[in-house]
Amino acid sequence: MSKALTIAWRDFRSYFVSPIGFVIIAVFILLMGWLFTASLADFQRRSLEYVQYSRMQFGDLIQPPNLNHMFMNVLGNMGVIFLFLAPIITMRLLAEEKKTGTMELLLTSPLRTAEIIFGKFFAALLLFSLILLLSSPLPVILFLAGNPALGPVLTGYLGLFLMGASFLALGLLFSAITENQIIAASLTFGCALFFWIINWIAANANPTWEKILSYLSIIPHLGNFIRGLLDLQDGVYYLSFIALALFLAHRVLLSRTV
Amino acid sequence: MITVQNLTKFYGNQPAIEDVTFSVDRGEVLGFLGPNGAGKTTTMRILTGYLASTRGTAQVAGFDVASQPLEVKRRVGYLPEHPPLYSEMTVQDYLDFVMRIKDVPKERRSSRRSTVLEQCGLGEVRGRVIGHLSKGYCQRVGIAQAIIHDPEVLVLDEPTVGLDPKQIIEIRGLIKSLAGQKTVILSTHILPEVGQTCDRVVIINRGRIVAIDTCERLSVGLRQVDQLELLVSRASDAFAGQLKRIPGVVSVKSIPQPSQNATRFVLEWDRQKSGNRDVRESAAQVVVEGGFGLLELVPVRMSLEDIFLQLTTEEVREGRILDE
Ligand SMILES: Nc1ncnc2c1ncn2[C@@H]1O[C@H](COP(=O)(O)OP(=O)(O)O)[C@@H](O)[C@H]1O
Ligand SMILES: [Mg+2]
Numbered sequence: 001m002s003k004a005l006t007i008a009w010r011d012f013r014s015y016f017v018s019p020i021g022f023v024i025i026a027v028f029i030l031l032m033g034w035l036f037t038a039s040l041a042d043f044q045r046r047s048l049e050y051v052q053y054s055r056m057q058f059g060d061l062i063q064p065p066n067l068n069h070m071f072m073n074v075l076g077n078m079g080v081i082f083l084f085l086a087p088i089i090t091m092r093l094l095a096e097e098k099k100t101g102t103m104e105l106l107l108t109s110p111l112r113t114a115e116i117i118f119g120k121f122f123a124a125l126l127l128f129s130l131i132l133l134l135s136s137p138l139p140v141i142l143f144l145a146g147n148p149a150l151g152p153v154l155t156g157y158l159g160l161f162l163m164g165a166s167f168l169a170l171g172l173l174f175s176a177i178t179e180n181q182i183i184a185a186s187l188t189f190g191c192a193l194f195f196w197i198i199n200w201i202a203a204n205a206n207p208t209w210e211k212i213l214s215y216l217s218i219i220p221h222l223g224n225f226i227r228g229l230l231d232l233q234d235g236v237y238y239l240s241f242i243a244l245a246l247f248l249a250h251r252v253l254l255s256r257t258v
Numbered sequence: 259m260i261t262v263q264n265l266t267k268f269y270g271n272q273p274a275i276e277d278v279t280f281s282v283d284r285g286e287v288l289g290f291l292g293p294n295g296a297g298k299t300t301t302m303r304i305l306t307g308y309l310a311s312t313r314g315t316a317q318v319a320g321f322d323v324a325s326q327p328l329e330v331k332r333r334v335g336y337l338p339e340h341p342p343l344y345s346e347m348t349v350q351d352y353l354d355f356v357m358r359i360k361d362v363p364k365e366r367r368s369s370r371r372s373t374v375l376e377q378c379g380l381g382e383v384r385g386r387v388i389g390h391l392s393k394g395y396c397q398r399v400g401i402a403q404a405i406i407h408d409p410e411v412l413v414l415d416e417p418t419v420g421l422d423p424k425q426i427i428e429i430r431g432l433i434k435s436l437a438g439q440k441t442v443i444l445s446t447h448i449l450p451e452v453g454q455t456c457d458r459v460v461i462i463n464r465g466r467i468v469a470i471d472t473c474e475r476l477s478v479g480l481r482q483v484d485q486l487e488l489l490v491s492r493a494s495d496a497f498a499g500q501l502k503r504i505p506g507v508v509s510v511k512s513i514p515q516p517s518q519n520a521t522r523f524v525l526e527w528d529r530q531k532s533g534n535r536d537v538r539e540s541a542a543q544v545v546v547e548g549g550f551g552l553l554e555l556v557p558v559r560m561s562l563e564d565i566f567l568q569l570t571t572e573e574v575r576e577g578r579i580l581d582e
Contacts, residue, residue, distance in 0.1 A: 006358040010344075017346040105342035105403065108306040109359045110331040256309075 003111055007119025011093065012126045020092070021127060024085055028131050035077045036138050043070045067148035068228075074138065075156040075226045082128075082164045083196060087188035089127055090171025091181040093120040094253070098179035107256070117172070117250050124168040132161060152228030159225020162238035163218060167192050169245035176252040192218075259284045259411060259441040260305065264314035267300050274300040275465040277314070282458075284410075287437045289456030289473075290445035297465040298445035299339055302415050305443070306336040319410050332361060335409035335440075339416050341400025345389030349380055349399055352388060353406055360407040370406055378402040378432060394425030401432060405440075412436060414444045418451060430455055485558035486525040486538060491551035493521035500548065504540045506531040520553055 015021030046065040097103040106116050139153050171188040178184050199217035203210070214220055221234040260282040267274045275297035282288045290298050303309040305316055307327040315322060321329040344352055353374065357367050375381050378398045383391060388399060397417065404412060417433060418426045433444065433455055446452060452459045453473055461469040490497065493512065501510045506527040513522045527537045538557055545552040 003359050006355065010347075010355050014344065014346055100342075100345070101338060101340040102342040102344055104303075104308055104336070104338040104340075105356070106359070107308050108331055108334070108336045108338075109356070110328045110361055111359055112328075 001115065001118065004115040004119040004122060007106075007111075007116060008122035008126060011120060011123030015089075015123075015127055020088070024088060024127070025131060025134060028081060028085060029134060031081055032074075032078065032135055032138065036074055036141075039070050039074050043067070067142055067146045068152050071139065071142055071148060071153060072156065072226050075160060076222075078135065079160060079163060079222055082160070082167060083192055084189070085131075086128075086164060086167035086192065087171050087185040089124050090168050090175055090188060091185035092175070093124060093172055094175040094249075095179050095181045095184045099181075113250055113253050117176075117246055117253065120175075121169060121172055121246060124172065125165060128164045128168060129161070132157065132164070149228070152226065155228050155230055156226040159222050159234070162225070162235065162242075163222050166218070166238050166241040166245070169242040169249070173245045173249040173252070176249040259286075259319060260443065261317045262301070262305070262314070263316070265301065265304060265311050265316055266313040267297075267304060267309065268312045273465050275462075278462070278465075278467055279314075280460050280467065280470055282441055282443060284441055285438070286458060287433075287442040287444065287456045289452035289459040290443055290462065291447070291449070291452050291459055292445075292462035293447055295464075296447075296462045298447075298462060299415055300465075301462070302336070302413050302443065302445060306334055306413055307331050308336075332407070333409050334411045334413060335404035335407065337400045337404045337412075337414045337417055339419070341396055342403070343388045343396060343399055346387065348385055348387055349375075349391075349402075350384045352399065353402060356403050356406055362407050370408065374402045374406050377405070377435070379428070392425075394421055394428065397421060397425070397429055398432065401429070405436065410441060412440045412442045414442065416445055416447070418446070418448070484527055484537070486527070486541060487554070487556040487558060488523040488525065488541065488545065488552065489515070489518070489520050489554035490523065490545060491520045491553055493523070493550060497544070497548060497550050498523070500544045501525060501541060504537055504544065505535070506537050518553075520551075 015024075043065055050064055094103070097106065139148075142148050142153075143150075167188070170191055171184070174187040174191070175181075175184040177187075195216065195218045197217075199213045199220065201213065205213060215233075215237070221237050224231055224234050262281065263279050265278040266276050278297070278301055280288075290301070292298050300309065304311045305318060305323060307323055307330055310324060315324070317323065318330045319333040321333070323330050344355075347355070350371070353371055354367065357370060362370055375384055378401055380395070380398055380402060383395055388396065391399065401414070401417065404414070414433065418429050421429060430451070433442070436442065437455070444451075444455060456473065458470070458472050460467055488501075498510050498512055501507060501523065504527075508526045508528050508531075510526075511524040513524065515522050525537070525541060538555070542552070542555060544550075545555075
């Protein structure tokens with residue numbers, strides 16, 4: 001597996017040679033900064049309202065604003081941003097190698113197919129982890145300014161990490177299928193979005209289907225993590241999602257005819 | 259060193275190669291010659307473990323390509339048709355990466371790197387980004403990548419295609435310098451390349467092998483019809499008639515050469531029919547006795563090019579029709 005890390009490191013570095021890595025990070029930081037500022041402004045307004053209401057002794061009519069709730073929104077939004085960024089992170093992983101012919105080097109070197117798949121997956125995961133890390137000043141600001149609970153913040157990040165990893169595995173699968181990066185990105189985005197909204201029909205389906213569709217959907221699982229609920233089911237969902245996508249990518253690469 | 263038996267590969271129901279059988283000895287340089295689309299790349303991709311064959315077996319260095327791919331891949335260096343280069347990396351970083359994925363032990367890496375950089379003439383560009391290198395240098399990096407793990411077998415797919423004449427000479431020199439130490443299979447659709455670099459040649463056409471032999475024997479074996487060219491200053495119709503009557507002569511063509519004030523005759527004869535007497539001798543006698551003014555008499559040996567054309571004419575004709 002050390003060769004998987006060699007591949008991962010090479011790919012990770014190449015994100016920053018072609019400026020794709022920088023662009024993704026810049027876009028993410030700008031959007032997150034804007035969202036966080038908006039949420040803070042909202043929080044401030046609510047705090048003022050709450051103070052006014054409590055002076056008027058209507059205090060028990062509205063909830064006191066809660067930093068954790070505010071940050072839950074921020075994490076949820078971060079999830080949406082990943083939905084857009086993940087396809088861009090993964091589209092090149094295998095598609096580009098097929099296009100430029102470097103795949104021939106990988107496939108004729110003494111590498112196992114699994115090492116190639118894991119190497120590529122780790123490269124994307126590494127960039128994704130870096131992005132998550134770069135968002136850490138946001139919770140730090142919260143902890144400096146107020147006194148939120150640590151638990152939901154940590155589980156929220158764990159949930160985001162698992163969800164992001166699922167998107168990346170999905171993207172790797174589509175990058176294995178085509179040598180056209182635009183097609184790989186489009187399919188990844190379409191498929192990820194589908195899993196995002198798959199339960200929208202659930203309310204109008206019969207109870208069995210409602211259950212199945214809700215389980216398949218990405219949002220409820222992420223929601224639990226963000227609310228600070230650690231449920232084994234949610235972890236199993238993401239891990240099996242990742243395993244299935246990587247397994248299929250492995251099959252696709254093995255069955256190459258090109 | 260390499261044994262290929264009845265190798266067959268279908269794309270859909272279209273065969274790319276069919277029943278390809280040949281072997282290569284240790285230290286030998288084998289030329290794989292054929293027009294475009296003949297199946298050279300397909301064969302090489304199977305040998306290097308990039309593609310699986312539909313039928314047949316291939317063994318490299320004693321290991322079966324299908325059942326022990328990792329063992330084979332450790333022992334084979336492969337330069338694909340398009341060198342597999344990461345254009346954003348420097349030459350040195352690229353070679354380091356290749357050494358890692360090709361299992362070159364850590365302690366040998368730096369010595370291998372400098373040996374190969376020198377061998378391929380890449381010393382000056384080691385720190386340059388590959389995307390900025392000329393095509394000739396890219397090809398050298400491709401070869402460097404193929405030999406960096408010191409493989410026993412080298413598979414080079416059209417190593418000189420798309421290079422300018424100077425670069426071609428350099429790359430051929432590089433291949434020749436490797437030839438002594440390694441078993442090499444080299445594909446090409448350019449004829450002179452085979453004559454210049456290879457010990458033996460396999461001619462492949464439409465997925466099938468049409469000839470395997472040493473370059474020399476191939477040119478003797480196929481030469482049923484020989485040619486003789488005569489340049490004479492005072493030709494007449496009688497002369498052509500006399501030439502035709504020489505036993506064994508199949509045809510006589512005359513080509514006037516006004517610039518030299520002479521006529522060129524091309525004589526074709528069949529060995530089997532000419533009997534004991536050499537046609538060259540009879541022809542010389544005819545010219546001298548008739549006083550036709552002999553200027554030149556050149557026996558024409560059939561070149562590998564003629565053989566190649568003869569074996570693959572169909573393809574060539576079709577190619578021409580397509581071009582038009
Ligand atoms: N991926 C592929 N799918 C379908 N047909 C292919 C594929 N690759 C090659 N072929 C066909 O197989 C034949 C042999 O091709 P190739 O091995 O590339 O020939 P060469 O290298 O001698 O030019 C050609 O007719 C080509 O069209
Ligand atoms: Mg080819």
